[in-house]
Amino acid sequence: MDGEGMPPEIPADVRDEYEELLPGSVDVLPDGELVRQLQRARSEQRPLRVKLGVDPTAPDIHLGHTVVLRKLAQFQAFGHTAVLIIGDYTAKVGDPSGRSKSRPRLSDEEINVNAATYVEQAAKVLDMDKAELVRNGDWLGPLRMNEVLNLTATVTVARMLERDDFSRRYLANEPVSMLEFMYPLLQGYDSVAVRADIELGGTDQKFNLLMGRTIMEAYGLTPQSILTVPLLVGTDGEQKMSKSYGNYIGVSESAEEMFGKVMSIPDSLMVTYWRLLTGAGKLEVQTVERRLAEGGYHPAEAKRDLAERLVTLYHSSGAATAARSHFDRVFKERDRPEIIPEASIPSEVIQNGSVWLPRLLTALGLASSNGEAKRLIEQGGVRLDDAVLQDASAELAAAELAGSVLQVGKRRFLRLI
RNA sequence: GGGGGGGUGCCCGAGUGGCCAAAGGGAGCAGACUGUAAAUCUGUCGGCGCAGCCUACGGAGGUUCAAAUCCUCCCCCCCCCA
Numbered sequence: 001m002d003g004e005g006m007p008p009e010i011p012a013d014v015r016d017e018y019e020e021l022l023p024g025s026v027d028v029l030p031d032g033e034l035v036r037q038l039q040r041a042r043s044e045q046r047p048l049r050v051k052l053g054v055d056p057t058a059p060d061i062h063l064g065h066t067v068v069l070r071k072l073a074q075f076q077a078f079g080h081t082a083v084l085i086i087g088d089y090t091a092k093v094g095d096p097s098g099r100s101k102s103r104p105r106l107s108d109e110e111i112n113v114n115a116a117t118y119v120e121q122a123a124k125v126l127d128m129d130k131a132e133l134v135r136n137g138d139w140l141g142p143l144r145m146n147e148v149l150n151l152t153a154t155v156t157v158a159r160m161l162e163r164d165d166f167s168r169r170y171l172a173n174e175p176v177s178m179l180e181f182m183y184p185l186l187q188g189y190d191s192v193a194v195r196a197d198i199e200l201g202g203t204d205q206k207f208n209l210l211m212g213r214t215i216m217e218a219y220g221l222t223p224q225s226i227l228t229v230p231l232l233v234g235t236d237g238e239q240k241m242s243k244s245y246g247n248y249i250g251v252s253e254s255a256e257e258m259f260g261k262v263m264s265i266p267d268s269l270m271v272t273y274w275r276l277l278t279g280a281g282k283l284e285v286q287t288v289e290r291r292l293a294e295g296g297y298h299p300a301e302a303k304r305d306l307a308e309r310l311v312t313l314y315h316s317s318g319a320a321t322a323a324r325s326h327f328d329r330v331f332k333e334r335d336r337p338e339i340i341p342e343a344s345i346p347s348e349v350i351q352n353g354s355v356w357l358p359r360l361l362t363a364l365g366l367a368s369s370n371g372e373a374k375r376l377i378e379q380g381g382v383r384l385d386d387a388v389l390q391d392a393s394a395e396l397a398a399a400e401l402a403g404s405v406l407q408v409g410k411r412r413f414l415r416l417i
Numbered sequence: 418g419g420g421g422g423g424g425u426g427c428c429c430g431a432g433u434g435g436c437c438a439a440a441g442g443g444a445g446c447a448g449a450c451u452g453u454a455a456a457u458c459u460g461u462c463g464g465c466g467c468a469g470c471c472u473a474c475g476g477a478g479g480u481u482c483a484a485a486u487c488c489u490c491c492c493c494c495c496c497c498c499a
Contacts, residue, residue: 359466370464376461392466410447411453
């Protein structure tokens with residue numbers, strides 16, 4: 001994971017740069033090309049154009065996206081140009097990478113909304129003032145049929161089927177649409193359009209990134225080199241972080257939420273998160289790893305530190321400290337949080353001055369149906385002022401509920417007013 | 418264009434006329450244990466104030482006392498041949 005195949009001789013003038021950019025990458029291809037580009041940039045006194053394409057397919061950026069954004073920010077820090085492509089057009093095609101199914105195609109409105117929040121959230125990691133921000137609809141939209149045909153002529157079906165997920169689906173008798181075949185071609189054309197020197201992406205993008213080289217060459221350009229970063233495993237510890245798997249931590253989530261989600265990751269993921277998400281140097285990560293291995297650092301404590309660090313990054317150190325004490329209070333001491341959201345009892349659930357508990361829970365959004373609410377109650381998951389309620393048929397006097405704290409599960413609290 | 422296979426709950430998948438709100442697994446949710454970790458165990462897992470009713474097995478009709486299961490038409494996916 002730390003840059004295999006490091007060329008034996010790194011010229012002194014770019015060594016620092018190279019040794020900072022390489023860690024945290026998986027593939028840097030072709031061999032030695034990055035070093036040559038860094039040197040060329042230096043001798044020609046021009047920054048490298050470093051491309052990153054993101055498709056606004058979901059409204060939020062999560063920590064998984066930040067891995068590659070951080071890498072891009074590193075290039076920025078060395079004076080190179082970050083070219084951030086919002087794939088408004090490709091979002092409509094839907095990248096099938098790593099998926100067993102084709103994605104649903106999005107509407108223009110969804111894409112625009114998503115694109116706006118993406119840029120806003122990417123700014124938490126990237127210096128957007130220095131970045132070049134473009135939308136690929138600007139050049140993909142106006143393409144004429146004959147230009148598209150020229151593009152498709154650059155690649156063979158056999159080459160397409162080299163892509164792992166295409167061939168897997170093909171062999172499993174699952175559909176692969178022609179539209180999906182277009183995706184790598186369009187992404188490659190983006191590289192032509194922005195004259196990319198380097199393209200970054202997750203490891204699942206390797207094929208697409210390499211396709212960019214083929215296509216740039218076909219268009220008479222110097223092919224980009226590529227750098228891939230690891231895919232971040234989500235909070236479930238199993239699958240890559242993704243909104244659709246529900247295992248993500250969004251960069252715009254509240255400090256408390258973020259802290260809690262980090263605490264819920266499996267221990268085995270801690271060091272990886274430390275390495276990929278915090279910006280901590282190699283040495284620091286190694287120290288954490290060693291202390292954990294030696295047993296002098298309790299994993300729960302290490303995870304708190306990790307959570308605090310991440311919250312600091314996306315909120316502030318004050319918010320992080322507060323989130324930490326909130327966490328300890330609620331989950332370690334099993335106490336109530338200091339700040340509990342308030343809600344009034346909806347009038348429609350009150351009948352003759354009393355409320356049927358399941359209906360109350362549903363009305364307040366603490367359960368999705370009366371049936372689920374009953375289940376929660378019967379299983380001892382509902383408390384009123386710290387007392388477990390187990391009678392799902394209970395009728396409570398509405399007047400007496402005011403001021404009480406309703407708790408569902410371990411973490412959902414609501415004060416009734 | 419011809420022939421064959423298939424579409425089941427969030428996902429995988431069993432089920433070929435009643436015992437089917439549909440086996441089993443996974444995910445989720447709640448509980449126990451704990452460090453909101455892992456592993457494990459228990460319960461639950463369409464809706465309805467629920468011994469009943471409603472909605473559901475790609476869609477629409479039909480046969481039947483009774484259909485996820487049988488028939489007709491349609492839609493979608495895959496394979497083989499052309």
